Amino acid sequence: MSENKNMSKPNRKTPIWLEFLGSMNLAITLLVMLSIASVIGTVLQQNQVIQDYIIKFGPFWHEVYSQLDLYSVYGASWFMLVLLFLLVSTGVCVSRNTPVFIKDMKQFSEKLSLNALKHQPNHVSFTLDQTTENLQQHAIKTLKSHGFRYRTHQKEDGSITLAGLKGHWNRLGYFFSHISIIIICIGALMDGNLYLKFSEWTGNLAPETRNVSLNDVDPKAWLSADNYSYRGNVNITEGRDADVLFLPYGDGYLVQQLPFRIEVTDFRLDYYDNGMPKSYESDILLYADDLEEPLAKTIEVNHPLYYKDYAIYQSSYGDGGSKVNFNVHALASPNISNSVVESAINKNESLTTPVGQFRIEFTDFKLYNIVPRDKEEAELTGRKMQNNGPSVLFKVRNEQGKAWEYENFMIPNKQEDRWFFMSGVRTSVAEPFRYLFIPADANRSKDRFFKFLALLNNPQARETVLSNMVPKPENMEESTYQTQLRLFGQLINLFRQTGFDGIARFVETNVPQDQQEQVMAFYYDQLASSLQTLYLHILDEEGIIRDDADNINQEHQLWFEDALTAIASLHRYGPPLFFELTSFEQIQSTGLQITKSPGKDVVYFGSAMLIMGVFFMFYVRQRRVWIHLKSAGDKTEVTIAGKDNKKLPETEEEFQKFVTQLKS
Amino acid sequence: MENTNKNTIWQSFSLRDWIWPLVVLIGSLVAWQIYADNMDRYEVAILFGVSLATIWLGWYWKSFQTHAYFVASISLVSIWFYQMNGNLYQANETVFFLKYLISSQAAIMWMSFLVLLGTVTYFFGLFRQSDFIYKVSTFITWTAATLGFVGIMVRWYESYLISSDYGHIPVSSLYEVFILFIVMTILMYLYYEQKFKTRAMGGFVMLVMSASVLFVLWYVFDRQSHEIQPLIPALQSWWMKIHVPANFVGYGGFSIAAMVGVAMLIRLRLEKHNPQSRLLSGLPTQRIMDDIMYRSIAIGFAFFTVATVLGAMWAAEAWGGYWSWDPKETWALIVWLNYAAWLHIRMTKGWHGAPMAWWAVIGLFITTFAFLGVNIFLSGLHSYGEL
């Protein structure tokens, strides 16, 4: 294409470096460099903790990468440099093509010689027996009907050239799309963090790396309200307010002072029936000096609040320190004892118990725990999901600093038609929770369980109950009877401390191989009957009527077995404490993102231009036709030539169509 | 488009070209009447914007009218079947026509089958140089596109049947956008097939479609990805309706360009090694292929530009920043820059033939990574459809 030849063969005077900057090769190199840099930025996780990188790449490569700023490519100075070069290159390119293209847009080149016409991509010559005047009129009509603007030129030899031109928007397209690139880059730079980088470099700015309260934040990490452009987050608890933002920066954060104050009056979270969050929204009040009364708005995802050149977005949510109250049951105590703990999420309590000093750290509260039901459950109820109700997450730490993490549910949930209170425990976040299932009693409480447990923990009580309920048969020696009772006691203790498998281990270590089996059987039998006896006593106390002496109905039998399973696993439950969530008051916090981006509108403007430009460039063709008329007596020699700035298959036929229409 | 073309449009206007806009407008008005109260003003604007675009498209490309009529009527029949059966989603298990033909899932399964079939027949036609087989392939492919489109429309309706708050245009999950991709690309291909009067590239283009279909099938049978899920808050926005389709016109154009590139490379090889191969006479000339490649990259680039800008604007509203260097965004930029470079080389250096063909093929790999790879390998804000 001629114009491109012009471009790549500029007028003599341009110095070599301008030549270079405006060169297409540089442009393309820059585009490619930009792509590669971006690739790195996506495959290499950006802005992680340094340690992770060292572990991942080893000290050597870590050093190399961090020297190259590969951990924050898009903020890296060399990346900015590439952008800048692209800017300059595009700029130079545009400025150098402008004259060429403008000329090309304006000129009709109606003065072209007949010879020149015959060298155009499309051209025909023929003679028609009509007068030049009629033909001229006709030609003009045809040109107009095809949307050409035209110029007429009369040569001294009397011949007439009509030069038609259309689609000069194609050229504008070039300007639009390329100038827009510059505009977009400028907008982006306006919103970039160059200023921050500069003030860090000059030493007036230093990110805060410690996790401290606002007052203790290093003053160098504060940004004043008149900061030009920023984007940061802040978590606000329901009923509280905030007038600062936190901007992640380097390996720490900066604190941005806001020119207004945001109060969150309420936060609402809504779920789909499958447990996915459906919507979350905050009612906020915005206080500013120039507002006589606060601006009230409900913001949700995709519906931010715009105020002046600030935008306030709903971006996340969490627990804002819900109040949680517990009954703490002492699992090892010989009598039903519990103490009350009243605390809140994100708070710590210290607890002194007969079994030692503990630090309780309450980490999270969930109002709903919506989990998928298993297949047949779903079939039965026709609902895929079930809600396990409120749960609280907390850690219990002993004096040595060893911690157990618990997840306790407030209400019982149904498993195989029985109700259980679930409590998960784990010693490291890496492993999944192991759940303790405490069977609920007739009135859906844990009372019977704790009563039964306390009885097992209490030698004297146990003794009396057993001796009452299993009196000495006449024909038995007193001593044998005593040994039996003692055996009961020892087995129960062993069971409490180590569970069923503990008894197995005891037998394996203390009984000769050949007798182990029957001893084991005997022990289990003894243990079972003694536990059963104690359980019956509990039932009697509850006033449950039994159909006969030591037979109990299915339901109570099942409860008994579930209780034993639970108790047998207590020795793996950590410190002998059970935190029963008795009441709570949920307090949520909302995560807001607040931005001030003056570059935004610039970028949008540029983008609009870019789109227009690209479409013009692609879909508007700049086309020329020349109609040369030379009268020869009452005939006229006609030469038609056509040129299209894009060689397209239809160009040919369109030219033919034009010609035929002109001939007719 | 450019003037002469308009002229030809107006000249060739027939009765159906006058009925067409009426049908489209009435259709949109009815839709508006029914759904007005779950549309915000942007969505109304989109509805009528789309119907105007559709009218124009139907005028510019007549076959699209027929296609649209089929899609509309089949979808309506499907919806009618649902309504005959108490408007229950479960009807697609019990009612024969829904279960085996025109519930969205059934329609999409048929589309998948036809795409695979069409691929084979196109190649068969190419090797046999048989016009008849070619015509059959084209018919199969049109049917595939129609059923795919029906699948999308019906799925849209079904999503509201499951639960009114689940309802959304099916362009949100990876599964849904794959269907969109297949349908759009097929239609774009069929347009070029008509415009350049050659069916020889059909097999090549349909290869990509087949690959996508196979992926979708795996995704359905291994992951139950076709189950309709509700929208996460970030996706509940009218932006999605324009951002996503615009993107897939882009992807479609790039895929076609790449496969035409493959065809061209094969042609160039044959010319070198065995010039008298029958295939050569079957394949269009390099000039035509160059041109198709340029055009599909051009339209791809144009729409991809639009899509990226829309995406940025949406991001500004949903995430609080028009550009966050989130992997998906970044890869969109990479794809865009790549094709910008391609266009420049062609424009100003006048490159063509093998190098540009290779570049277009590589471009498709980059595009594929932006489309799929990012969801598989990189995590980011674009939270839809992780594998």
Ligand code: HEM
């Ligand atoms: C991110 C940067 C750029 C983008 C996105 C871009 C985009 C485009 C596009 C889409 C076209 C149309 C190609 C066609 O019509 O097939 C084009 C053409 C062109 N670009 Fe760029 N461009 C960029 C930078 C540059 C630079 C730096 C230069 C200067 C060396 C340049 C010089 C040209 C020229 C001379 C044309 C041909 C115009 C014509 O003859 O119609 N571009 N550009």
